[in-house]
Amino acid sequence: MSDNAKPSLQQKSLPFGRSLYSHALQSCMLLCIGITVALVFFLILYILIRAIPYFSWEILTTKPSYLRGTIGVLPDILNTIYLVFTALVIVLPLGVGAAIYLNEYAKSQKLVKVIEYAVETLAGIPSIIYGLVGMLFFCQFLSLQTSLLAGSLTLVIMSIPVIIRTTQESLKTVPNGYREGAFGLGSARWHMIRTVVLPCCIDGIVTGCILAAGRMLGESAALLFTAGFAHALHGYIDGITSSGATLTVALYVYAKEQGEFEVAFVIAAILLVLCFITNYLAQAYGRHMKKIKQ
């Protein structure tokens, strides 16, 4: 951008029509950006201000009890962690492997086009459809029942495009000279990828993981029919094989079906903070890596 070369708007010589056009559009833009920014601030402040009075150590560290009439979100937090962890562990090799194939191995340009089209299609399918297919395939056909495992497998298919895209982008930044050099020294392809190419694009893979985790945290429609609604407190192995509500599903159930707005606000605030953290991490990490490379 050449800031010094721009003529100023308030030139007196402009005819009335042109100056009206300019000023109208400029106020329009200021109005729109103002509305957008105000909207974000309203959402953040509204959620935080309504949620803070209800935050307590108790609500974060207990499970809901009908006997005492208390509500806690610990099971939902744990379920979310189990779900995201499992899905990431599975999606990482799948997505990175596919990206490596597309970028390093594929010889037929046609196959690459087809696979890339498939990945784009996966990225555009709405989550409710993933939920349905996940229910039919994982819960019924593979008889996993409604469990966190079925939920995380559904999320795996959903978030593969994110991992593939970010990995591919960072694979493309590795200079071809590195590859040619490794080949010239007699390295075979996999050896070259493992020792030369992959270490150079760890940053892209990590960013992809953070983005995918952010998407999984916010997902709800795909989990409604695959992961279930239970609020029981479990260890990892029990938790992953039984039905459990994540934070988002719990928010939906508390707000829409039970009218428990206090706990719903607490969950909304937790989700907002998590979303803020994942966004910040992805950005900070990307910036950090760019600096190192320069």
Next chain:
Amino acid sequence: MNLSDKSNKDSVETIASTIFLILGVINIGFVLLICVYLIIAGLPAIVKIGPIDFLFGTKWASTAADPKFGILPFILTSIYGTAGAIIIGLPLGFFSAVYLAKIASKKVRYVVEPLIDLLAGIPSVVYGFIGMLVLVPSIRTLFGLPDGASLFAAIIVLAVMILPSIIKVSITALEAVPQEYELGSLALGANEIETYYRVIVPAAKSGIAAAVVLGVGRAIGEAMAVMMVAGNAANMPSLFESVRFLTTAVASEMSYSSGLQREALFSIALVLFVFIMMINATLNVLLKRGGVKRK
């Protein structure tokens, strides 16, 4: 290097390349899996009910003694809702994008862009929740309605939800226009605003169209937020009445459905899927023409 070591290395290489081939091709498998499952699950009910009665029937009464399965109300609601969201969200997003891409100083962008990322990252249930608590009651009092949960509330929530994707894709498209266009126009005596709107925006129009189509795809596929604010009655769409979208029709009855009703729900999902595939195809064409990468 002795011979056995070399053949060992070769076999590792063969195994690695096979594994990567499988990992690449498996993605096609995922898409096929989704297509096949939706078609197997969705077609029987369409055949049983009759495609015309199903797609153009105006009455949905799945649990009545004489069940009716017409999904025209859902299709129209989805279309109207999406169109409404675009009508509100596009100008807002478009002008914001031009401002951010061309006029805003670095400092402003540094502050505002993370906010827009945050808007993109907020889970849809949170939007639904806020819509339920803030929007629905205010629509009720503002327009004097018995219940504020309506198509109008859903349109506003959807408009907010598609705003970040419209802004971000438009910014990328605007920034992809070569700087010579801008300099040339300025040198010919146009002022900045005229340059942005008469030179740069027309040059970026494919990318901006892609932003709109992306927004359409988001809006038509959104389920949870809409479910919380739209009221979920199977009415023909009308701005201030309780309505049901294609997505919410599936989600709201799935948990207690059985028999033909359940099959019909899968058929609705199939119809939604067909819509999404058409939108995706359009999007791909536009992105290619605009030279903008999908983010």
